[in-house]
Amino acid sequence: MQKTSDVAQLAAITKRMRRTVIEMITEAGSGHPGGSLSAAEIVTTLFFDVLRHDPDNPQWPDRDRFILSKGHCCPILYAVMAECGYCPKDKLMTLRKLGSIYQGHPDVRFLPSLEASTGSLGLGLSLGIGMSLAARLNKGKPGGKSRSYVVLGDGEIQEGQIWEAAMAAAFLHVDNLVAIVDYNQIQLDGFVKDIMSLEPLADKWRGFGWHVIEAYGHDIAALQNAFGEASSMQGKPTCILAHTIKGKGVSFMENNPKFHGTAPTREECAKALQELA
Amino acid sequence: MPTQTKYALPLGAATREAFGKALVELGRTNPNIVALDADLSKSTYTAGFAKEFPDRFIECGIAEANMIAIGAGLASAGKIPFAASFSVFAMNKGFEQLRVTVAYPSVNLKVVGTHSGISIGEDGPSQMSVEDLSLACSLPGFTVISPADEIAMIELVKLAAAHVGPVFIRAGRPKVARVYEAGRTFKIGESIELLEGSDVTLMATGLLVAESIRAAEALEAEGISAGVIDFHTIKPLDREAIARAARETGAIVVSEEHLVDGGLGVRVAQVVAEMHPVPMEFVGIQNTYAESATPEQLLDKYGLLARDVAAAARRVVQRKR
Structure with a gap:
């Protein structure tokens, strides 16, 4: 794979990934487009620019670990991993079908280059702590350079275990851990502020002992800066609050709770692909 | 041995x-x-x-x-x-x-x-x-x-x-x-026969292994020959040992410091049902939560002593006839 720090190139890849996501979910007839689209710049920037990884050597001990804790948004992860060369592009349209390596939620049994099986919300940050602690224990040896990146949904962090993990990561000074909150303001039943408000969210993470960076999650340069700042952080884990738009890139999906968990129709798909042309 | x-x-x-x-x-x-x-x-x-x-x-x-x-x-x-x-x-x-x-x-x-x-x-x-x-x-x-x-x-x-x-x-x-001598070897998934018997097999795990040995000794005095097997591994279960005990003694008691629902007993019963059905009795906690007391008082009140294993053995031997 060809990594790049060029914002225009990353933006072009992101747009392609959005198209793939729409096609995959339409073909599957079910899935979660909104959160895949809101996380598109985050996942693309990580895999094509930020992460130390090698698709030809997926078990490389010093690779960075990426955990999609909000596992229902796996279409964007599958699209990006396939683009990187981890898994076949020509099978992407088998998403959610019997025998597919592209399961409805990430499943390491079917796709071993995933770092974790997720789907039940609230678990990924703890897994990231464990992987980062393993890297700390391996310091100076193979596996000692690895960092962990965990993408959390905003609705997801209503789960109590996230805050157990937040407390532990700061207390244990896990500074090779980055949490990215895809703060798209919408969850299944509606707007986050109406279901169970998270605010003041930056204060919460700071209060738990994290270094907090706020960024517009569709601004690739801003994300690059945030990841750069996170990797120079010593003694503290970093939380990037990525302010995003649910359904970003498709006018009728943007800020529309319906497209949290509803597949587009064929007509909607065609319209979306036009907008993403 | x-x-x-x-x-x-x-x-x-x-x-x-x-x-x-x-x-x-x-x-x-x-x-x-x-x-x-x-x-x-x-x-x-x-x-x-x-x-x-x-x-x-x-x-x-x-x-x-x-x-x-x-x-x-x-x-x-x-x-x-x-x-x-x-x-x-x-x-x-x-x-x-x-x-x-x-x-x-x-x-x-x-x-x-x-x-x-x-x-x-x-x-x-x-x-x-x-x-x-x-x-x-x-x-x-x-x-x-x-x-x-x-x-x-x-x-x-x-x-x-x-x-x-x-x-x-x-x-x-x-x-x-202490049930075992130092130097004893174990294998995951392989139960250990502690006593041989011909009338009934007492299967147990944890604390109830020692109680089952005590029960076997009490039964011996009454002329009932009871074998004892320690299931230190509950999963995977030693299916062969269970089938052999069912064939050779024709009656089984399973004892555990656990709810009877979902414990060793029901897992053994599944194997017995599949491989060689024989009468069984179960010693465990019966569909309840216990209370505060000394361990000895609780094991007594909730029926997890050698006495209870022996009573179950007598019942199951009766059912054979």
Whole structure:
């Protein structure tokens, strides 16, 4: 794979990934487009620019670990991993079908280059702590350079275990851990502020002992800066609050709770692909 | 080797203490061993490991769910983590994490639940783990181990560390009778025949192994020949030993310090039903939670003594005729 720090190139890849996501979910007839689209710049920037990884050597001990804790948004992860060369592009349209390596939620049994099986919300940050602690224990040896990146949904962090993990990561000074909150303001039943408000969210993470960076999650340069700042952080884990738009890139999906968990129709798909042309 | 000599059954160490000892020994030989605890290290006996290997001990605070998933992350990255807590907290508060982050991806985490059963005593039901075997056995791919004494615990902890895959190890709070001599070898999944018998087989795990030996000796005086088998591994279950006992003695009693629902007994019954149906009786906790009292008082009140095993044996032998 060809990594790049060029914002225009990353933006072009992101747009392609959005198209793939729409096609995959339409073909599957079910899935979660909104959160895949809101996380598109985050996942693309990580895999094509930020992460130390090698698709030809997926078990490389010093690779960075990426955990999609909000596992229902796996279409964007599958699209990006396939683009990187981890898994076949020509099978992407088998998403959610019997025998597919592209399961409805990430499943390491079917796709071993995933770092974790997720789907039940609230678990990924703890897994990231464990992987980062393993890297700390391996310091100076193979596996000692690895960092962990965990993408959390905003609705997801209503789960109590996230805050157990937040407390532990700061207390244990896990500074090779980055949490990215895809703060798209919408969850299944509606707007986050109406279901169970998270605010003041930056204060919460700071209060738990994290270094907090706020960024517009569709601004690739801003994300690059945030990841750069996170990797120079010593003694503290970093939380990037990525302010995003649910359904970003498709006018009728943007800020529309319906497209949290509803597949587009064929007509909607065609319209979306036009907008993403 | 089966032996017909009288068992001395001297009081030995608690199985939780033996776990702590084995963990330190493992830590000395394998740098990949890591321990996690949730503010109970003095009670689970991970404190010894923490003292000798502070860098490899992760204190998670009172947050068992987080502890299990952190352990899963460590295991995914190649470590061999032992996560310990009271069994009731590790299994109940950590169950969804055991399911999604441990069993489902089949990571190499070892969960050690101490203070299992009702023999924790005075602390009462909120601390009593009487569902843990059922929960652990329900997880696909898990190996479930329930040692009877300190010798078995030390050997089985070492075998668990060498086994690749998730393992649950059940330990108890009180000092328990020593069933085994030092030097005894064990194999995960292979039960151990402690006494040979021809009229009935007493199968047991944990504390109830010693009680079953005592029961067999009492039955012998009445002319009932009872064999005793220790099921230190609940999953995978030693199906061949069960079928053989059913064929050779024609009656089985299964005893455990656990709810009868979902424990060793029902798992043995499934094998008996499939391979060689014979009358069975079950000694365990019957569809209830216990209460505060001394361990001895509780084992007496809830029917988990040699007396109860022997009574079940008499009933099942009657049913053969």
